Amino acid sequence: LRAEALQELQQVDNPQQLNDLRVKYLGKKGALTEILRGMGGLSAEERPIIGQVGNDVRAAIETVIDEKQNAFLAAETENRLRAETIDVTLPGKALPTGAVHPLNKVAQEIEDVFVGLGYSIAEGPEVETDYFNFEALNLPKNHPARDMQDSFYITEDILMRTHTSPVQVRTMQQMNGKPIKVICPGKVYRRDDDDATHSFQFNQIEGLVVGPNIRMSDLKGTLLQFVQQMYGEQAQIRLRPSFFPFTEPSAEVDVTCVQCGGHGCRMCKQTGWLEILGCGMVHPRVLEMGGYDPAEVSGFAFGMGVERIALLKYGIDDIRHFYTNDQRFLSQFARM
Numbered sequence: 001l002r003a004e005a006l007q008e009l010q011q012v013d014n015p016q017q018l019n020d021l022r023v024k025y026l027g028k029k030g031a032l033t034e035i036l037r038g039m040g041g042l043s044a045e046e047r048p049i050i051g052q053v054g055n056d057v058r059a060a061i062e063t064v065i066d067e068k069q070n071a072f073l074a075a076e077t078e079n080r081l082r083a084e085t086i087d088v089t090l091p092g093k094a095l096p097t098g099a100v101h102p103l104n105k106v107a108q109e110i111e112d113v114f115v116g117l118g119y120s121i122a123e124g125p126e127v128e129t130d131y132f133n134f135e136a137l138n139l140p141k142n143h144p145a146r147d148m149q150d151s152f153y154i155t156e157d158i159l160m161r162t163h164t165s166p167v168q169v170r171t172m173q174q175m176n177g178k179p180i181k182v183i184c185p186g187k188v189y190r191r192d193d194d195d196a197t198h199s200f201q202f203n204q205i206e207g208l209v210v211g212p213n214i215r216m217s218d219l220k221g222t223l224l225q226f227v228q229q230m231y232g233e234q235a236q237i238r239l240r241p242s243f244f245p246f247t248e249p250s251a252e253v254d255v256t257c258v259q260c261g262g263h264g265c266r267m268c269k270q271t272g273w274l275e276i277l278g279c280g281m282v283h284p285r286v287l288e289m290g291g292y293d294p295a296e297v298s299g300f301a302f303g304m305g306v307e308r309i310a311l312l313k314y315g316i317d318d319i320r321h322f323y324t325n326d327q328r329f330l331s332q333f334a335r336m
């Protein structure tokens, strides 16, 4: 029986066969079990001898079964590991990722420059009162300059803010006479027909500095610093006299054309200059309405359009690209 069992076990090549043989020899109705069960009919002398032989045979069969069993387990583990092997040298699959929108990116860059110059960031509501949007900025009712900015009115006294300048007044009222150095980014609204250079909604960044002895030269130096960080060391600015009811004197600021470096091209209409923002010394009446004494302090303010800064920075010819969310346009800024 032993020889037969061992012979059969040698030929086993899968776990199922192994189990069948275990049952055949060692199971409840197995051959060996049968023999050991028949020992009751043996004499007292024969019993221990046959019992001993039976146990030896059982042990031998079990040993071989265990060996086989372990071999099968090892082979199975081996196979699984081989199937799970990963080739770490294969190039990965590129996953489509989002990117910061170019307008947010440019706004962040502008903010970074001014934060680097010691400015804090202030915010105000997009739905604004006539008082903050116009009145406190030295634009009384029926002032002709109100037409400069066609407004979306909600009620007679409430409108969508047409610029970020109302945040100037809100900040002054909050700061209660203390020196101010803030920028105010945000959305603004004007009743324009949308085209390549106009949008009913766009983004501005306002700047306001108030304190003792703030001068026009401080404004000019600040703007030069900003422009050179934004467009490169070679960038220059020029100030042209202008008019805003809330600044006196007022100026419009041009930067040397980023396309041709000031030599003249289509982008700057051969002038070498591109207009980027409006600015000036805070009007004494505006300081007063903000709770500051024009005899004690002075200030400068500026306001720029984020879209315009971005158009110039990237040489984009149509502002509508910023709003239509075409992946082909937006994805170009993911790597910049």
Ligand code: PHE
Binding pocket: 162, 163, 164, 165, 206, 244, 247, 278, 279, 280, 301, 302, 303, 304
């Ligand atoms: N608020 C002005 C505009 O929207 C810009 C400006 C801001 C001008 C601050 C002067 C000072 O056109």
